[in-house]
Amino acid sequence: MKESENYSPVNNSVSHDTHMSDPLWKQVLAGSQMLFVAFGALVLMPLITGLDPNVALFTAGLGTLLFHIITGGQVPIFLASSFAFIAPIIAAKTTYGLPATLGGLMAAGLTYMLFSAVVKIKGTDILDRVLPPVVVGPVIMSIGLGLAPVAVNMAMGKAGDGSAELVPYSTALMISMPALAVTLIVAVIGKGIFRLVPILVGVVFGYILAALFGIVDTAPIVEASWLAIPNFVMPELHWGAILFMIPVAIAPAIEHVGDVLAISSVTGKDYLKKPGLHKTLLGDGVATASAAMFGGPPNTTYSEVTGAVMLTKNFNPKVMIWAAVIAVLLAFIGKFGAALQTVPVPVMGGILCLLFGSIAVVGMNTLIRHQVDLSEARNLVIVGVTLVFGIGGMVIGQGDWSLKGIALCGLVAILLNLVLPMPKGTQTHHIEKVDDLV
Numbered sequence: 001m002k003e004s005e006n007y008s009p010v011n012n013s014v015s016h017d018t019h020m021s022d023p024l025w026k027q028v029l030a031g032s033q034m035l036f037v038a039f040g041a042l043v044l045m046p047l048i049t050g051l052d053p054n055v056a057l058f059t060a061g062l063g064t065l066l067f068h069i070i071t072g073g074q075v076p077i078f079l080a081s082s083f084a085f086i087a088p089i090i091a092a093k094t095t096y097g098l099p100a101t102l103g104g105l106m107a108a109g110l111t112y113m114l115f116s117a118v119v120k121i122k123g124t125d126i127l128d129r130v131l132p133p134v135v136v137g138p139v140i141m142s143i144g145l146g147l148a149p150v151a152v153n154m155a156m157g158k159a160g161d162g163s164a165e166l167v168p169y170s171t172a173l174m175i176s177m178p179a180l181a182v183t184l185i186v187a188v189i190g191k192g193i194f195r196l197v198p199i200l201v202g203v204v205f206g207y208i209l210a211a212l213f214g215i216v217d218t219a220p221i222v223e224a225s226w227l228a229i230p231n232f233v234m235p236e237l238h239w240g241a242i243l244f245m246i247p248v249a250i251a252p253a254i255e256h257v258g259d260v261l262a263i264s265s266v267t268g269k270d271y272l273k274k275p276g277l278h279k280t281l282l283g284d285g286v287a288t289a290s291a292a293m294f295g296g297p298p299n300t301t302y303s304e305v306t307g308a309v310m311l312t313k314n315f316n317p318k319v320m321i322w323a324a325v326i327a328v329l330l331a332f333i334g335k336f337g338a339a340l341q342t343v344p345v346p347v348m349g350g351i352l353c354l355l356f357g358s359i360a361v362v363g364m365n366t367l368i369r370h371q372v373d374l375s376e377a378r379n380l381v382i383v384g385v386t387l388v389f390g391i392g393g394m395v396i397g398q399g400d401w402s403l404k405g406i407a408l409c410g411l412v413a414i415l416l417n418l419v420l421p422m423p424k425g426t427q428t429h430h431i432e433k434v435d436d437l438v
Contacts, residue, residue, distance in 0.1 A: 022316065030314050031322025033193070037308040038080050038323075040199030043340050044355075045081035045297050047348060048150070048160070049089040052295065054230040054330075054337035056081055059296025061327035063287025067299075068321055070283040071275040076309050076317045077263060078324070079287050082300035083359065084140075084255070087147050088248045088406055089297065090160065092241050098295075102235035104245030105292035111249040112256075112285025120278035127257060135413040136254050137366035138383045142390025142409050143251060144360030151356045154349025155180075166345050171213055176350030179206030183351050196307050199351055206347030215346075220338045228334030233295030240401065247407040250414070252300045256284050259301035266310045378420045386413040 022030070038060075046056040060080040067079050085105070092101040118126055150160040157172025158165050167175075183202030186194055194201065210216050260280050264271045271280065280301075287299040305323075309315060330336055367374070367383070374380050388394070390409030395402055403411065 027316065027318050028322050028326075030312070030316075030319040031324075032326055033312070034078055034305050034308055034319055034323040035326050036200070037193070037196045037304050038078055038302045040197060040201075040203055041083070041302070041304065041355075042080040042327075044199060044203070044348060044351070045083055045086060047340065047343060048086055048352070049297065050093065051089075051297055052231045052233075052337065053340040054228075054332075054334075055232060055294060055296045057327045057337075058230050058331035059287075059291035059294050060299060061324040061331065062294070063291055063299035064320060064324035064327070066286050066290060067280075067283035068317060068324075070286060071279050073317050073321070074275050075260070075263060075271050075280065076267065076315050076320055077259070077280075077301050078305040078320045079284065079299040080302055081297040082252045082255075082288075083355065084143050084251045084300070084406070085245075085248060085298050087143065087150070088245060090150070091405055092244055096238055096241040096244075097236075098233055099236035100238035100241040101245075102233060102292045102295060103237045104241035105298050106235050106289045107242040108245045108249040108298060109285045109287070109289030109292060111246050112253060112281055112288060115249075115253050116278045116281035116285060119281060120276070124257075124272060124277055127254070130414060130418070131250065131254055132417065133366050133370035134372050134379050134382050135386075135417050136251070137363045137370075137372065138386035139251050139390065139406070139410045139413055140363030140366065141360045142363070142387055143406055144356045144358070144363065145387075145391050146405065147352070147356040147359070151349055151352035154345045155353055156349070157346050159345070167215055171215065172346040172349070175206055175210050175213060175215075175344065176346040176353075178209060178350075179203070179347050180350035180353055182206075183354055187354070193308070193311065196304055196311065199355070202351045203343060203347060206350060207343055210344040210347055215344050216342055218342065220342060221335055224338035225334040227332055228337075230331050230337070231295070235292050235295075243401065243403065244407050247403070247410040250410040251406070252298065253281065253284075256281060256301055259303055259306060262303065262306050263301075263309065266306060267315045376423060378423060381420065382413055382416045385416065 042060055043053045043056060045051075046053045060078075063079045064077075067077065068075075085108075089101060089105075092104055096104070149162070153160055153162040155172065155176040157167030157169055157176075179202050182205045183198045186201045187198035190198060190201075207216065257277065260271050260277060271277075284300060291297060291299050305320075372379055372383075374383060386409045389412055390406055393404060394408060395404040396408060397403055
């Protein structure tokens, strides 16, 4: 990252310290706002993958607290569920079961820690060599496009894999499409804090619409206790699930670098140097591994929260700590989690049509911004094979010793980049801005 890019128009001594001495109640209120911004995406991921949203809230809070302990409470970042793991979690649960899937996610957290050690020893340039845009772009595109059938099936009232009809087709479309439309409108023309919460607004609107159509089952809310321990699940070690999950950690690790660069730009402080990228990666790794130990989804830094930091000019990391504490407390409210689980499939499906498409566009944007020349045979081979393997469902190996989906295409992209010779005179493109990634 260039020296001149460590700073943004908000970089001044007054803006850095404006909120640092706020009274406790203001910090708690600001923390609630940050959690509100992250909430829609935070709970949507576990609902899609069949994990417990209360556990996701608990592990998001726990992971954020661990991250701040490791980084010395210097970075205003909130950690929560990573969308990059949706397809792998769904596939792994079907093949290996939930406990083994969680064991694989623990291994993904350990992979982050390995990345952290490599960055500390070799420096950040190692990421540019191993994970250039020609690798990162198609892998991220594969994540979004590979999930497209899940979004469409849910929008039409079916299960994610299309195996069963959960809501009549016509009713589902009358819910999913308006929910999608509202999400689009808020994302494009929303002002202030509302522009940061299009997912949450879309979910609330869709939920109300679904209730009017009579497809919301409130019985679980009535039956649930006000206070309840989240449905924690212990992981099991299974080599097949571990080998399946480890390569998936590639895309979120790169996304993490982008998020750290983004928050550095917003606050005017170079977090790549202090506390250091190796520590922020370590924080992500510990947060992800600890989440898997309790049955929660992997954690990653949230771009929505970075946007909220930029909007409010509140750079105090203590605000994120309060957001984490509030998330942990909400996790023990049984009726709250039960209400989240009553969100009908078409509501989620409509919004996911935008989210999964956006992920694919992020990957495409990575290639475009870095001017990756796809007329060059080397680049064409890497992108083409990666997309087909990732979206087409290529499987290499059998049984427990097999690789497929995002895990396979990520590994193949890295190997092709390392093996295929670079054309003479080609310069390495460096990922320097968050817009290249998220």
